[in-house]
Amino acid sequence: MLSNKAQYAFRALTYLVDKYEQGPVLISDIAKKKKIPLKFLENILLELKRAGILESKKGKGGGYYIKQHPSKTSIAAVVRIVNGPISMLPCVSLYFYEHCQNCDEKNCGLHDMMEGVRDATLNILENRTLNDLASGKETL
Amino acid sequence: MLSNKAQYAFRALTYLVDKYEQGPVLISDIAKKKKIPLKFLENILLELKRAGILESKKGKGGGYYIKQHPSKTSIAAVVRIVNGPISMLPCVSLYFYEHCQNCDEKNCGLHDMMEGVRDATLNILENRTLNDLASGKETL
DNA sequence: AAGATACCCTACTGATTTGGTAGGATATTA
DNA sequence: TAATATCCTACCAAATCAGTAGGGTATCTT
Known part of the structure; x- marks a missing residue:
């Protein structure tokens, strides 16, 4: 079975796909909308970023977004x-x-x-x- | 991934299939030949018996064996x-x-x-x- | 009947993994 | 330089995994 973490990851990615090319999305936004513990999600997204799936931007107007086209x-x-x-x-x-x-x-x-x-x-x-x-x- | 326990189970079952219709096989025999911790194996075989996969016989000449034809x-x-x-x-x-x-x-x-x-x-x-x-x- | 044999059964324990949290560091923007 | 938002390491509790302990019970042999 997929771990809880993995299922969170897929829920977050689903959200990011829906927002693709609409600019960076706040972790807190994803956490709230998808009901995922904020700090746990933070770690998951970071891991996906390090693995090259996501990209991020810091500071105001920042957030996470999918790096390549979702089909990739x-x-x-x-x-x-x-x-x-x-x-x-x-x-x-x-x-x-x-x-x-x-x-x-x-x-x-x-x-x-x-x-x-x-x-x-x-x-x-x-x-x-x-x-x-x-x-x-x-x-x- | 299959747990260690599951992999032990399959190794034990492989052995029992090889010995099918040659009478009961000792837990200790399986443990020795397949290099599985004895007491752990005991629990695994018991579980497989309770689930209806294996049958057992106590006392001298006893041991475990596959209940139905292996193809079942x-x-x-x-x-x-x-x-x-x-x-x-x-x-x-x-x-x-x-x-x-x-x-x-x-x-x-x-x-x-x-x-x-x-x-x-x-x-x-x-x-x-x-x-x-x-x-x-x-x-x- | 007695002793030996071999499975039966519950409970326990230590190590690892899972599912998070805490708290600050760092980078970016305004 | 203040606010924003991600980055990062470390920590913690609970659950699961892997295995052990120790006796109980059924069966067979003599």
Whole structure:
């Protein structure tokens, strides 16, 4: 399951997508409208900024905004930043790979299955973007 | 990611599938061969028994064994028992559903995506069984 | 019946992760 | 230079995870 933090992140991003190209949005505005604890949201947005998803401006008229066009950022990328690995096993993870000390990866039934799950999942999450969070729809 | 516990469970089950219809297997045997902490494994096997996946026999000649034919138990069922929900959001979970207080589920981009991920994942995990874990696998 | 065998069961504990908060530092604008 | 708003580190409580302890209970052998 996605962590609370990850779900907050997606709610905030949904809001920012809706305000795309309308100038920076205050953290406090997002927190209020999306009912997210202010200081916690602050940390989340900062993390998304460091990862290159968001950009920010300080001082009056400042705030956060989406860096690239929303269609350029995949949902998979966001999940990895705020929630960690997408795969169900370390030994099938593309971005968080760890060698499996329990099995011969070339000959492990579970490994094969989880590779399949990973591919099926990524096929969706890599091809959906921030745009798909809003696109005509209302809120999360 | 699957918890340590879940990965232990799958390793133990793999062993039990290999020994299927060769009589009960000692916890201590599984623990030793699969390098799983004995007392922890004890709890895991007990949980799988209570959930109806395994059966056991006490006393000399006793041990654990798979209750039904391995092809009758899906990987999805095992994951739910030892690891919890398969879905990425409570509001798309079939077995651990919780109403989403953040969004209108009928009109939420993230909800739709995660429903897709759930279906793609279950399409694999519901149709693979304990048999697919075994070393000398039957062909699909 | 007695003893040995092997699972059954509850409770506990330490380490890690999760879900935040606190409080000030830094950059920008007016 | 005052106000604004993000930046940043550290901290904290609660929950979960990973595993242990210690005896209870059922079964088998002799």
